[in-house]
Amino acid sequence: MAVKEQLLRIEDVALELNVSQKIIRKHIHSGALKSTKTVGVHYLNPKDVKAFVKSNVLAKTPKKPVKNIRTKSVKTDDVNWVNxxxxxxxxxxxxxxxxxxxxxxxxxxxxxxxxxxxxxxxxxxxxxxxxxxxxxxxxxxxxxxxxxxxxxxxxxxxxxxxxxxxxxxxxxxxxxxxxxxxxxxxxxxxxxxxxxxxxxxxxxxxxxxxxxxxxxxxxxxxxxxxxxxxxxxxxxxxxxxxxxxxxxxxxxxxxxxxxxxxxxxxxxxxxxxxxxxxLTPKNYVTTKQAIQDLVKHKDDANFNHVRTKHSDDMKNRLAKVEEGKSLYDNYSDSWKKCPWNEASCTIKENHGGVNIHPIEPRVITVREMARLQSFPDNFIFKGAKGKQMMQIGNAVxxxxxxxxxxxxxxxxxx
The missing domain is CATH 3.40.50.150 (Vaccinia Virus protein VP39)
Structure with a gap:
């Protein structure tokens, strides 16, 4: 059964109340302002916003006007969810x-x-x-x-x-x-x-x-x-x-x-x-569930599973990277280590910087990338290895x- 929702986003409420988005988020987290979080985005019912204003909580918070906003954002998602x-x-x-x-x-x-x-x-x-x-x-x-x-x-x-x-x-x-x-x-x-x-x-x-x-x-x-x-x-x-x-x-x-x-x-x-x-975040498919078996899988070019050969120094550096963190401070979206017991961070191929394997000191293989993108194992990628990674990183x-x-x-x- 479809459910239609017409809700406000945080930026809409911030503009309407002439405060920063940070203040709105603060009151959401405190529980003073009700919201619904769907796929990582907070949505607010206009009735709850009115109740929040009437509660006078906002009057006790120093206001910081939003600057350089020419026009009000009127974007609200009009979504018909279907099971x-x-x-x-x-x-x-x-x-x-x-x-x-x-x-x-x-x-x-x-x-x-x-x-x-x-x-x-x-x-x-x-x-x-x-x-x-x-x-x-x-x-x-x-x-x-x-x-x-x-x-x-x-x-x-x-x-x-x-x-x-x-x-x-x-x-x-x-x-x-x-x-x-x-x-x-x-x-x-x-x-x-x-x-x-x-x-x-x-x-x-x-x-x-x-x-x-x-x-x-x-x-x-x-x-x-x-x-x-x-x-x-x-x-x-x-x-x-x-x-x-x-x-x-x-x-x-x-x-x-x-x-x-x-x-x-x-x-x-x-x-x-x-x-x-x-699914909900509590039962997401994890990186471990998706690629654990490939740790023991021998290199196989026909299966798109060939490990990158790193120097000993690079292996040591990769091993020290924390889950969810990047090898390089200036490239936070590349060379990032996937979490092992959670769903992976976003898979990308960024100028040669791919995701780091959670438990081995190396970057993930093409097949591991494909698994994390939900491609079936019989889906074979062609071209040089770097081009294969680009294909997977760009894919839906x-x-x-x-x-x-x-x-x-x-x-x-x-």
């Missing part, structure tokens, strides 16, 4: 179809395949990722630059040919968004955002029933939330109603705490659903994609 637990195990095969832009190695495609969808096409420019994609899937893959008309046309024609006159159910994509900036009160886009515009053009051409767009959580704060608003507006202009929230992959059996913003939109008059978490965890796909199926079942 997918009943369909999680062995989903039936359907005639529903999906295609993927910026597909990389195929994490999103694999997840939709696990959820019973038939994938009809993928597009990406990354050569080695394309090699991996074609190794693991039978459907068409277009290798090329989406900004080139012939590449874009080829993808559209390939998908339409595979559909044989039927509508495309879902078009997904993890689009880049670094090219947004401000000119006065107006959002502008530079040439780096041509990829985003090309995605909109393909949506308009293929007219999928649903759009699933994924991005890093940090998009929410870009230009004080205006980028998120513009993306929703642009999709709505194409005839879609849009819902968006942040999902944590660990809530869907991925042994990794990885938060991503997920846009779900449809043009067929249905309610957009996001998958209700299947298949089990997160599966959860999203099952939520789309629930939408169509209503």
């Amino acid at each position: 997918i637990a009943g369909s999680w195990e062995n989903p039936s095969k359907t005639e529903l179809t999906s295609a993927d832009l910026f597909c990389g190695a195929g994490g999103m495609a694999k997840g939709f395949e696990m959820a019973g969808f038939t994938q009809v096409g993928g597009l990406d420019w990354f050569k080695e990722a394309g090699m991996t994609y074609r190794e693991n899937f039978n459907h068409p893959h277009i290798l090329g630059d989406i900004t080139e008309k012939e590449v874009k046309d080829k993808f559209i024609e390939t998908v339409q040919s595979s559909l044989k006159g039927k509508p495309l159910t879902v078009l997904s994509g993890g689009f880049p968004c670094q090219g947004f900036s401000m000119s006065g009160s107006r959002i502008v886009e530079d040439e780096r955002n041509s990829l985003y515009k090309d995605m909109l053009e393909i949506i308009d051409a293929l007219q999928p029933e649903f759009i699933v767009a994924e991005n890093v959580k940090g998009l929410r704060s870009m230009l004080k939330g205006k980028v998120e608003d513009k993306i929703k507006e642009d999709i709505a202009k194409l005839g879609y109603n849009v819902n968006v929230t942040v999902l944590n992959a660990a809530n869907y059996y991925v042994p990794q705490k990885r938060e991503r913003i997920i846009f779900v939109a449809n043009r067929i008059g249905k309610k957009n659903y996001h998958p209700k978490p299947l 965890p298949p089990l997160l994609a599966k959860a999203i796909a099952l939520a789309v199926r629930e939408t169509l079942a209503v």
